[in-house]
Amino acid sequence: MGSEDVYILGIRMTKFGKHKELDTVDLATEATLAALKDGGVTMKDMNIIAAGNLMGGAMPIAQVIQKACGQTGIPAYNVSNACATGATALRVVCMSIKAGESDFGLAVGVEKLAGAGLLAGGARKKDGKSWERSGRYGAVASVDGRIGTDIMPGVFAQIGMEYGHKYGGANFELFAEISRKNHSHSTLNPLAAYTKEMTLEEIMGDIMIAYPNTRPMCSANCDGAAAAVLVSGTKLKTLSLEQQRRAVKVSASILTSDPYEEACQVLPNVNTLTRAAAKQAYEAAGVGPKDLDLVELHDCFATAELVHYDNLMLCEEGNAVDFFKSGATWRTGTTPVNVSGGLQSKGHPIAATGIANVWEVCHHLRGEAGPRQIEGAKVGLAHVIGLASACGVHILESNSA
């Protein structure tokens, strides 16, 4: 197996939110140039680029980024892996460095999503003049809403409700309380799309999307980009002491897909692949859940955050409700989760999310997170999951003594 250690040398995210005047290229370039500057390197140093953009604002995105800010002839990988796209780009660069093929590499994710409606389950087409079978189920007309739901808030509502029923204790109010935590955290993050404290009453009383997820309990569609510059351990030793001190070690970079289980093609099973990724990541990094100073996990919906406490083994199996109720996942708790505000308030520009989560963790490990700094943070975990399905888990460790 690969022998090179991998470090994050530079990393940045743009502000998430509505960027009316900036297009996909502007956002990707802003994040890329900022990450290069943060690492004290240039495009000329890069040996590989991997980039993702799901909504097709600029394709092929890796080459578009090169044409915008540095065409050096290096291999360009365009990756697409749903909400795990950014994490996948990062992992591609990690693999190249680990294999000894690259000293430096660049990973970028970018999305223009502000104002987009519900993802998946697009507008229902008018039923045809005569019934005609199409698709793998041979349906004579649109299925969404007629045979269950295709929309993400509904899919993840079902995932959370199932967990709640299996282990007990989860209800509308508990899920809303998880959302209240993340909205509260967001008030300290100037790069979040929404930074407003919300009361439980405001969250529960907002527009219902798919019970029990109201609007503020759903990830916010927004624009944004994030980029990371990675470097091999060998190369890092030749760089300045300041670069070495600020470098963050990638102790584990894991990607999984969902293994077959009964029902997994009826309702996506987000648990099996997340648990598998977490287990592999802890083994690779030689750390356990108790060692984590902070976690950024994929709270695409409040109902999702609860099940991932369990999947990432932050709590005993089946114990996520009590774990949350103990206050453990608030920024003042034993395992702060989503101190960035999470996808519910920071926002979810899909392909950027998997790198932005890593940025948040790095920001704390470097001790540069200002008012929202988790004091003394040394080890963190970043998790994303994209449906149908891909799960990325990165464990990161501070490199300063």
Next chain:
Amino acid sequence: MSDQIPFVNYLALGDKPHLVANECTSCGARFFDRRNACASCSGTEFKDAAISTQGEVRTFTIVAFAAPGVDVPYISAIVDCDGTSVRANLVNVPADPDHVKVGMPVKLTTFPIGKDEEGVEAINFGFEPAA
């Protein structure tokens, strides 16, 4: 009856409407879509398997905000039919969390969703409370 057709290929109409899965002959995994091979064992032989019309709600959501053209609210659920999970709407029950519970017993029912210009009626399925 010839002027009625099932909404999806895996719904069998007639006196006792029921769902029919493609069951892998080597491992028993069941699928409702057209198959090339089995996701569990990669086998390529399938046989028809009639699915129980009785089930239990494994999980649900009440969709209140949907894509244009989709009527709301509706109850989307996963129903455990004797070990085989089925995705469906819950019908003939008020769409509120006081009336829908995980674990409630339900049974398959069918209903027309409309006629096309040639007068052919499409019949869909859902699950309703089993008294």
